[in-house]
Amino acid sequence: MSCNEWIRGPFGLDAAKGATVRGQRTVLAVAHHLTAATRLADVLPLLESDRRIQVIYTAAPASIFTGGLAEYLRGLGGLVLPWEQATRVAFDLAVAASHGMLENVHAPILTVPHGSGPGKLFGRVHGLGPPAARPVTSLMRERLVVGGRVVPSSIILAHERHRRLLERECPEALPVATVGGDPCMDRLSASLPHREAYRRAFGVGPSQRLVFVTSTWSSGSLLGQCFDPLQRVATELARARYRVVAALHPHTWSWHGRRQVRSWHAECVRLGVRLLPPEEGWRAALVAADRIIGDHGSVTYYGAALGVPTLLGAFPEDDVAPGSHIARLGAIAPRLDWGRPLRPQLDEAVHAYGDDIHAALRDDLTSVPGGSARILRREMYRLMRLPEPECPPRIDPAPLPYLRQHGEAQAA
Numbered sequence: 001m002s003c004n005e006w007i008r009g010p011f012g013l014d015a016a017k018g019a020t021v022r023g024q025r026t027v028l029a030v031a032h033h034l035t036a037a038t039r040l041a042d043v044l045p046l047l048e049s050d051r052r053i054q055v056i057y058t059a060a061p062a063s064i065f066t067g068g069l070a071e072y073l074r075g076l077g078g079l080v081l082p083w084e085q086a087t088r089v090a091f092d093l094a095v096a097a098s099h100g101m102l103e104n105v106h107a108p109i110l111t112v113p114h115g116s117g118p119g120k121l122f123g124r125v126h127g128l129g130p131p132a133a134r135p136v137t138s139l140m141r142e143r144l145v146v147g148g149r150v151v152p153s154s155i156i157l158a159h160e161r162h163r164r165l166l167e168r169e170c171p172e173a174l175p176v177a178t179v180g181g182d183p184c185m186d187r188l189s190a191s192l193p194h195r196e197a198y199r200r201a202f203g204v205g206p207s208q209r210l211v212f213v214t215s216t217w218s219s220g221s222l223l224g225q226c227f228d229p230l231q232r233v234a235t236e237l238a239r240a241r242y243r244v245v246a247a248l249h250p251h252t253w254s255w256h257g258r259r260q261v262r263s264w265h266a267e268c269v270r271l272g273v274r275l276l277p278p279e280e281g282w283r284a285a286l287v288a289a290d291r292i293i294g295d296h297g298s299v300t301y302y303g304a305a306l307g308v309p310t311l312l313g314a315f316p317e318d319d320v321a322p323g324s325h326i327a328r329l330g331a332i333a334p335r336l337d338w339g340r341p342l343r344p345q346l347d348e349a350v351h352a353y354g355d356d357i358h359a360a361l362r363d364d365l366t367s368v369p370g371g372s373a374r375i376l377r378r379e380m381y382r383l384m385r386l387p388e389p390e391c392p393p394r395i396d397p398a399p400l401p402y403l404r405q406h407g408e409a410q411a412a
Helices: 034-043 069-075 161-169 171-176 183-201 229-236 250-256 258-264 266-270 282-288 298-306 325-332 342-352 355-363 372-384
Strands: 025-031 053-059 079-081 093-096 109-111 154-157 177-179 209-215 242-248 291-294 310-312 401-403 409-411
Touching (some): 025 034, 025 069, 025 372, 034 069, 034 093, 034 250, 053 069, 093 372, 161 171, 161 177, 171 177, 177 372, 183 298, 209 229, 209 282, 229 242, 229 266, 242 250, 242 282, 250 258, 282 298, 291 298, 298 325, 310 325, 325 355
Parallel strands (some): 025 093, 053 079, 093 109, 209 291
Antiparallel strands (some): 401 409
């Protein structure tokens, strides 16, 4: 079946015709790219098991990073509507982890961040006009307000200080903002008791260290700034003492193609690097890690907030929002000197941190630690005008990774 072929199912005027279970509400999960789609996996389990609710997926063509998105959505096993059809049906709620084209959706819209919160500046486009101030990503007024109206019915913010940032960037949206915590950080915290299981799955022995290398996307990222950093790590760290796991931003996989990314790193994999797929596995690796080499991406920050000594292999100051949590990490974390041996720098990284610093980094992520599931579920049911289930929401730990052929790790 073509991804553009319209389908019939439990939505719209004909919803009851073929229904076995008659739902009371329909929810549209809007994915803009693979990164946003995987973040929706933190949110949708809060309502998917409710027999009163039918969840349907669609991909919004609002991003340049749509590679692999249709395949991912089909792989979930849910109903997937083409965008043109999804925008011609009324739903009781739409949930998205990004912005763009949401004004075309006929439903109350709830948005959540798809990273660790607003910490980067929007990239400056090429052109002949003079440069201007760049907005903070995820809070861009031109995405939140379209045609003189605020598009989302509810904007979930992770931290109280994000209210002040939203007031500066788009004051019209303040009335629909709710501080709801960070569901990803809550899942990471719930995963901590499973650290040893994750380490065994990655093949980490009792006397070994797990070094987790992570790169966000763009030319300022670790992969964009440093020539073949995984090769350097793989060749310099002895396999008898170290295990190396790597996670590249989903945008890198989407833009360059999976085959190309794997081909570029085939030699690293042969040297023992576990290259994680873009969908899942990085959370388990963060919990299992002893050291992190990263950049200004969210995954790097989550690892430091979990208490893992973190080094910055790249950090483009001009792309980071001043005063943000990412900027504070940049002021704390030691920079990796690629002109020096890596092992001593990995050993020394622990001295840059203490329990109080890791705790401060965690506090910068969320104002409601452990409370995101409760607040998110309450807000979604409010928008649907449906009573919440009586049982408390569950926070699932990260899935256990397993290793596929050629050392590529995948989530179970």
